[in-house]
Amino acid sequence: MSSVDVDGGSAARSVGKKAGRKPAFTSDDVIDAALAEGLDRFTLSAVAQRLGVVTTAIYRLFASREALVVACLDRAAATIRLPERGADWRVVLRLFADECWRVCEDFPGLSRVVYDYAPAFTRIEDVLTEYARCLAVHDKTEGQAMFALDFVGDTVFACHMGVESWRNVDDSGASGFDQVKAVVGSGSIIEPRESWRERGVVDVKVDFILAGLEHRWPEI
Template identity: 40%
Template sequence: MSARDTGASTRSSRPRRMGRPPMADREAIIAAALGIGFARLTMPAVAERLGISHSTLYRYFPSRDALAAAAADRAVDAIEWPEPDDDWRAFLTATAWAHWRLFAAHPGLAQEVTALRLTGPGLVGRENRTGVALLGYGFSAEDSVLIMDMLAELVTQAFLAVLPQGSDDGEPGGDPGSSGGSGPGGESGPDDGSDGGAGAAIEAARRRRRELIGPWMHTFDPRLRGVLADAVAGSPAAWFERKLGLFLDGVAGRRR
């Protein structure tokens, strides 16, 4: 055997060195995005959080909005969504409160959805499953689409006034890990939004409504003023429950 052959054999018998493990992968990047929150999400913020370069991020996501869409899908998947049973109203109520928990846990997500900055298989799939369930309950295709669209908008609207984390008022946003407890009336949903985590986002919305509407309260008809005052000062979840009930009363008349 030649010296060359001996050297080659020796090299081939040595254990190969493992390459340096990647500092970040797709899952780590999405987790970092959720940790930062939608209201403060930027590519530089994610890169800094993970200790990686921008170029590494762009290997996985072509843009900030693409990353936000992936993070939104992960957030949707983490929520416990109801399965349809024989009660369409209970199903829609539980679906509404699941949306509520989603937006309460992730301040800024409602604004992303409303601005049409993102979409993804998680959000689209959830809407499709709701629509298919409505078809099964006997609603027409047109009404099914209208109902699922209006239901999502009803919840989203409740969170558009939330001042996001890092805003000028200095109040924290919600904790992405928060999910809330039982909603008013015993439905599966959040509490009144008054205790920490996700409740901070709800409290921010309540405070913002008082700031906007309070100075104009005297201009409303006296017959309306008391109800409006209660709505502005009271629990956002309780007021949402009343709006949801009125919406579902209207939906009942559309069932075939």
Template identity: 35%
Template sequence: MSTLGRPTGPKPSFSRQDVVDAALEEGVDAFSLTAVAKRLGVRTSALYRTVSSRDDLLRACLDRLGDQAAVPVAAAIRSAQGHHDWEPVLRAGAESMWEVLEAHPGLSQVLLTVPWAFQSFATAMNAFLEALEAEGLGHADAVLALDATGDTIVSAHLSLRAMRTAGPLEDWPRTRPGVRLPNELVPDRSLVWRGFLDAKLKLIVAGLRHLHDHD
């Protein structure tokens, strides 16, 4: 009797990297082992020669995306350094995070729902932290800045993605009769949520400056 993840028999005609490619083509938030196997033209059981479980494959996918993200994120951060001010670094890091999420639909969903997913982005996160500290932000405040910025970027992107994939606007349920929302909060297909994102980043910056000035 073979153990799951301990292959026996002939070497498979595909590699672990091929399995990762197929999973990412299915969607990092949506792939199943069955769908990945079908894309590769093999039985689902054959995948266990290269991956031990769906979580193992998800981690491999996230590691791939984390490696891809590390270079542009670090480059964006470096371009913002040298001003003796951490705010340009924070904004550059936030913008590069947004671009990573835009390039990989479904990643925001995974980052919000899989507790360990962020660990695959450690290289980019460490570069962000080091740059914030190099520009004058204390370590504790730099960690807070990274955490608050990351949470805000990911949740904002997930909200925008939901709007992009929803049905026709006229079919959306409305608020209850007699209940009014500010116009800015009424669901809309425009990129208004990106506008709110920039305002939220401004709020994060203001809060961090207050903390920094009163340390």
């Protein structure tokens, strides 16, 4: 009788849902999922859903959403190219502008997080230090270097945040650019231009900053 019970139990288990280990995932998987959701808007529940796990499982690797934001910022920071020692200061600052724009493009929502999350800039301390060293070769003090890097970076991030608003599409399928064009008359001083959806304006502003630095390097 007992042998029949055992066999019957085994048969019952074979047709039911098999118990198994929870899906395995790594911290990199969590970061990938958060970035896919958008750095400025991801929720832990949405990240968990992408990974096919319960939300509480995320806490095994990240104590909070803020901790995950920091990890995403570190991922972005690790991709930033550094200048060559001895490069002209203009080349150094243009590279910094290029890299600020690129990380904004590669990591959607980054520009908004930079302004919403006060400690965000601390995640690129090593990057800023290396850029400052390259500017020091040209007799620029640490304060002068930080002024220039902050000015360039702030300009690029702010411009990219504006560009994102031009690109965003609402429920009707209209982009921010389309919405503005619909209410602004042709020939208006604020009539949107196609270049406003890309980085054309950014390059003009960076050129202006560099032209000013030809004459004066303030300190912060």
